[in-house]
Amino acid sequence: MLDYQVFLQQLITGLSNGMIIALIAIGYTMVYGIIELINFAHGDVFMLGAFLALTLLGALGMEAWGPTGQVFGVLLMLIGSAVFCGGLNWSLDRLAYRALRKSSKLSLLVSAIGCSFVCMNLGLFWGGVPMKVFADGNSAAAPKDFPAIIPQINLLGDGFLRITPADLLVFAVTIPLMVALTFMVKRTRLGRAMRAVAQDPTAASLMGIPVDRVIGATFFIGGALGGFASVIYSLYNNTIGFQMGTRAGLDAFTAAVLGGIGSLPGAVLGGLTIGCVRSMSDQYLETRWTNTIVFCILVLILIFRPSGLLGSNRREKV
Amino acid sequence: MTMRWRPGPIFIILAIAAFIPLLDQVLPAKMQLSEAIRGVFLYAILALGLNVVTGYAGLLNLGIAAFMAIGAYTFGILTCEIYPFQLGFWPAIALTIPIGALAGFILGAPTLGLRGDYLAIVTLGFGEIVQDVLKNLDVVTKGTQGINPLPAPNFGGGEWTAEDEYKWYYLFFVLLVLTVLAIRNLERSRLGRAWFSIREDEIASRSMGIRVERIKMIAFATAAAIAAFAGGLSASVLSSTGEPSNYDFQISILALCIVIVGGIGSIAGVLVGALVMVGLNSIVLVKATAWMAAHGIGGQGNVLLSPNNWKYLIFGLALILAVRLKPNGLLPPRIERAHK
Numbered sequence: 143m144l145d146y147q148v149f150l151q152q153l154i155t156g157l158s159n160g161m162i163i164a165l166i167a168i169g170y171t172m173v174y175g176i177i178e179l180i181n182f183a184h185g186d187v188f189m190l191g192a193f194l195a196l197t198l199l200g201a202l203g204m205e206a207w208g209p210t211g212q213v214f215g216v217l218l219m220l221i222g223s224a225v226f227c228g229g230l231n232w233s234l235d236r237l238a239y240r241a242l243r244k245s246s247k248l249s250l251l252v253s254a255i256g257c258s259f260v261c262m263n264l265g266l267f268w269g270g271v272p273m274k275v276f277a278d279g280n281s282a283a284a285p286k287d288f289p290a291i292i293p294q295i296n297l298l299g300d301g302f303l304r305i306t307p308a309d310l311l312v313f314a315v316t317i318p319l320m321v322a323l324t325f326m327v328k329r330t331r332l333g334r335a336m337r338a339v340a341q342d343p344t345a346a347s348l349m350g351i352p353v354d355r356v357i358g359a360t361f362f363i364g365g366a367l368g369g370f371a372s373v374i375y376s377l378y379n380n381t382i383g384f385q386m387g388t389r390a391g392l393d394a395f396t397a398a399v400l401g402g403i404g405s406l407p408g409a410v411l412g413g414l415t416i417g418c419v420r421s422m423s424d425q426y427l428e429t430r431w432t433n434t435i436v437f438c439i440l441v442l443i444l445i446f447r448p449s450g451l452l453g454s455n456r457r458e459k460v
Numbered sequence: 461m462t463m464r465w466r467p468g469p470i471f472i473i474l475a476i477a478a479f480i481p482l483l484d485q486v487l488p489a490k491m492q493l494s495e496a497i498r499g500v501f502l503y504a505i506l507a508l509g510l511n512v513v514t515g516y517a518g519l520l521n522l523g524i525a526a527f528m529a530i531g532a533y534t535f536g537i538l539t540c541e542i543y544p545f546q547l548g549f550w551p552a553i554a555l556t557i558p559i560g561a562l563a564g565f566i567l568g569a570p571t572l573g574l575r576g577d578y579l580a581i582v583t584l585g586f587g588e589i590v591q592d593v594l595k596n597l598d599v600v601t602k603g604t605q606g607i608n609p610l611p612a613p614n615f616g617g618g619e620w621t622a623e624d625e626y627k628w629y630y631l632f633f634v635l636l637v638l639t640v641l642a643i644r645n646l647e648r649s650r651l652g653r654a655w656f657s658i659r660e661d662e663i664a665s666r667s668m669g670i671r672v673e674r675i676k677m678i679a680f681a682t683a684a685a686i687a688a689f690a691g692g693l694s695a696s697v698l699s700s701t702g703e704p705s706n707y708d709f710q711i712s713i714l715a716l717c718i719v720i721v722g723g724i725g726s727i728a729g730v731l732v733g734a735l736v737m738v739g740l741n742s743i744v745l746v747k748a749t750a751w752m753a754a755h756g757i758g759g760q761g762n763v764l765l766s767p768n769n770w771k772y773l774i775f776g777l778a779l780i781l782a783v784r785l786k787p788n789g790l791l792p793p794r795i796e797r798a799h800k
Contacts, residue, residue, distance in 0.1 A: 267763055
């Protein structure tokens with residue numbers, strides 16, 4: 143392949159993965175924006191969404207469905223995982239975080255780390271379910287193959303570049319979601335309530351806003367986006383494992399910080415940047431150094447521009 | 461004014477620990493405790509380090525295992541016969557302390573100005589990167605094989621082997637006691653009070669003339685030095701650095717569980733926390749696995765029947781429940797925290 147052909151191909155991969163990272167990053171940024179908590183468990187909620195998708199796929203035998211049936215199957219997985227992840231994220235807030243609203247930020251963060259570990263363990267158990275898609279439950283900890291029910295063809299024929307239906311799916315799912323989310327935050331009552339709570343929870347509750355319910359809704363929406371992301375991630379990368387949440391979470395958090403935490407367009411910009419950096423590093427450097435590079439970006443951004451690329455400069459309150 | 465000396469909880473715990481090997485003489489071979497308790501000592505040292513930065517100075521460090529790895533590899537490179545240095549046990553273990561502090565300084569200098577939660581993420585990322593670098597720089601670190609064999613101390617008749625269980629036990633015990641004494645003195649010094657002060661209120665401390673960045677830096681480097689020391693000890697007793705993933709996020713979280721469950725900011729709490737958490741991790745789970753294997757339960761088939769598979773759940777629930785039900789831990793520090 144020609145030099146610039148390789149470059150463009152990596153750019154496509156990078157943008158597709160970047161959109162997925164962005165969708166996860168939005169979950170971090172929304173929760174951080176509203177209660178200043180790095181929701182450590184978010185990456186693991188995402189992981190469990192992928193496990194649910196694989197379970198649905200296996201239980202309903204989607205591999206045998208025809209092309210139209212599989213379109214329906216993908217929709218079913220998207221909705222199933224979104225509702226599941228949203229509900230799970232909401233329950234984490236309800237059970238573990240809500241009681242700690244008045245405690246120090248450190249306790250809240252420690253509790254989130256605890257939730258992350260609990261979810262990771264649930265993923266490990268899930269991998270041991272005796273189903274064909276989980277290799278009959280043998281070696282629960284091993285990564286699982288996610289069947290490629292989307293045809294692996296090149297839409298451009300024998301063209302110069304390779305764009306697969308999976309690439310299209312990523313954009314077809316992420317872009318409408320992001321538009322809808324932006325609309326929701328900017329234009330609806332719930333969105334206005336969220337922005338009010340983010341700015342000042344006490345004042346918001348004095349204005350009659352049910353603060354806890356708004357925070358719960360934020361967790362649900364953030365989790366649901368993670369659920370959508372988990373399905374397209376699985377269909378795009380075709381392998382899932384119970385430890386994938388940590389890596390995905392770290393990438394997505396880096397993306398959120400890079401774009402400016404609390405900012406939705408920032409999360410998208412950050413996600414795309416991280417996705418492209420990863421694919422370029424895989425191609426032009428070495429895959430084994432990619433994680434190191436992403437981490438160095440995180441540190442450099444935090445040191446030189448802690449408010450991120452698009453974030454507003456908020457000072458820590460006394 | 462005279463004050464009667466009364467034994468505090470730290471003294472009582474350590475005094476009991478000193479007699480475990482004697483107890484082993486009368487216990488049946490299957491219930492020997494000293495080897496497991498030695499592991500408790502090691503993690504207690506590590507967690508005491510974490511307690512300095514997280515408990516005293518209030519900075520959440522999620523990458524303490526990285527400094528343990530740095531200590532272990534420092535010890536390995538300084539002593540192993542394939543490298544030019546070939547120091548003995550004592551000089552090498554002593555050198556892990558300044559090198560650990562230096563590593564803490566290198567990570568801390570640019571990042572300590574960050575807010576607490578960002579700092580936590582940076583330390584977490586650092587923990588991952590140190591593993592990656594150790595794995596990828598295999599020319600120097602031997603990659604996943606680890607560096608071995610490594611020397612043991614050699615006083616009292618030749619170099620120690622794994623057979624000399626009680627020598628190792630008392631070595632770890634004495635080093636733990638020394639660490640406890642050092643930290644107790646720090647806690648009561650001007651520096652320790654400055655740590656408490658910035659934990660409670662950074663802005664107020666700054667206006668009282670405390671140089672916040674510098675004091676944080678010292679806490680960070682102290683923790684890193686103690687963790688590196690623990691890493692060197694662990695490499696020596698195993699005679700190998702082990703593979704880089706032996707120092708993964710799980711270890712950092714184990715140390716955090718010890719501090720949170722035991723009592724954040726309390727030395728006695730950390731000792732009790734180490735007994736509870738490491739006891740669960742390397743005594744209860746290991747014995748349960750052995751017992752189930754002996755009775756033909758479990759094996760490869762069922763994921764739920766392997767006690768090791770419950771580790772994340774136990775650590776996770778320990779953190780959630782401790783924060784919720786006993787926010788000050790099992791043995792809280794005597795100094796009351798300011799109400800927030």
